[in-house]
Structures are given as structure tokens and as C-alpha cells.
Amino acid sequence: MGQVTLAHIILRERLHIFGLGSVLCVVGSTTIVLHAPQEREIESVKEVWDLATEPAFLFYAFLVMAIVLVLVFHYIPEYGQTHIMSYIGVCSLVSSLSVMSVKALGISLKLTLSGMIQLIYLNYLNKALDTFNTVVVSPIYNVMFKSLTILASMIMFKVINYSS
Structure with a gap:
């Protein structure tokens, strides 16, 4: 309104x-x-993961992605300029999954800040910490994470000039 x-x-x-x-x-x-x-109330990231991997939600997520792909590659090229629902459909469908992802991240941050550390569920980081020295893992992870985030941002926001 x-x-x-x-x-x-x-x-x-x-x-x-x-x-x-x-x-x-x-x-x-x-x-x-x-x-x-x-x-x-959600008590852990594991509980969020269990909810996200239930058959009903997995079916919904796969269905959403299938519909989005059909809309993007079939309907939008043909009907995008004349049917408003093709564009709005893609945005709404993808947003429904994005909101769930952000909600899961928010829950993990809330639980971590309340004292129930949820970082233990980052399995690959834990495996790296178990296998290698923390003094080596932490700086490499930090630099790699930030570098890849910057690269993804540069690609997404077209900071890189491909024609040069």
C-alpha cells in the first residue's frame, strides 16, 4: 500500500x-x-539441518528449482515481455528458498551469540582443524574466504572488465 x-x-x-x-x-x-x-524454538544448527533434509522440504526445494529453470529457459524468453508472472514467479520462488537460508543462518548466529556455539557444524573447517595446525588453518581460511567473496562480488557486480 x-x-x-x-x-x-x-x-x-x-x-x-x-x-x-x-x-x-x-x-x-x-x-x-x-x-x-x-x-x-530451534535448539541447534543440526535441528535446522534435520528440518531442511526432510523429504517434504527437499521435494519443495527441487520442485522450486525445476520450475525456476523452466521459467528462465522456456517461458521468459518467449513470454517475459507480455506475462508479468514469469518474472515475478522466478523472484518469488527463489526468494522462498533464500529466506529459509537466511533464517537458518540467523538461527545459528542467535544460538552462537547466546552461548551455544554452533560453529562445530562447519564440518569441513573442523576436519581441516583436526588434520592441520590451527595456526596454519585460520589464516589460510580467512584469506581464502575473503578473496573468494571479493572475487564473487567482482563477478556479480561486473567490476572485472572481460574485454581487456
Whole structure:
């Protein structure tokens, strides 16, 4: 609703009957929040992993990825300019999985900050620490993690000029 109001004020867009949809979204969202069941408390990253690897969620994740691939490679090239749901569908489907990933990360950070260290679930880092000296593992991990993050950011945000 705020977007419609701001579009009317800032962009001088005319309000029309579709603006009613924004009001319905606000009412629907408020109703869902007020009547949503209480979430259960998560005690560890292992519990999050167990939930994420249940067959129902795995089926959902694979289904989402399959639909996204079909939309991106089949429908968007053909119908993207005429059907709004093709673009919005990809964003919404991918966002549903992204939110779960961020929520899992948030839970692990919350638990770690509350004193229940969750870093033990980083298995490969633990294996490296078990196999090699911590004095060697920590700086290599730190430099490699930061370097790869910078590289990924450079690629994503097109900082690298490929034509040179």
C-alpha cells in the first residue's frame, strides 16, 4: 500500500482500481500474522539441518528449482515481455528458498551469540582443524574466504572488465 501511495505522490501516477489490491495485501498480511501459529524454538544448527533434509522440504526445494529453470529457459524468453508472472514467479520462488537460508543462518548466529556455539557444524573447517595446525588453518581460511567473496562480488557486480 505504501508503494502505491509513494508512486502516486512521488511519480505522480494515477491511482486506479488495482490500488485496491494493495489494500487487500495489507489486510491479508495482517490477518496471517495475527493468526499464525507459534514457531517452535530451534535448539541447534543440526535441528535446522534435520528440518531442511526432510523429504517434504527437499521435494519443495527441487520442485522450486525445476520450475525456476523452466521459467528462465522456456517461458521468459518467449513470454517475459507480455506475462508479468514469469518474472515475478522466478523472484518469488527463489526468494522462498533464500529466506529459509537466511533464517537458518540467523538461527545459528542467535544460538552462537547466546552461548551455544554452533560453529562445530562447519564440518569441513573442523576436519581441516583436526588434520592441520590451527595456526596454519585460520589464516589460510580467512584469506581464502575473503578473496573468494571479493572475487564473487567482482563477478556479480561486473567490476572485472572481460574485454581487456
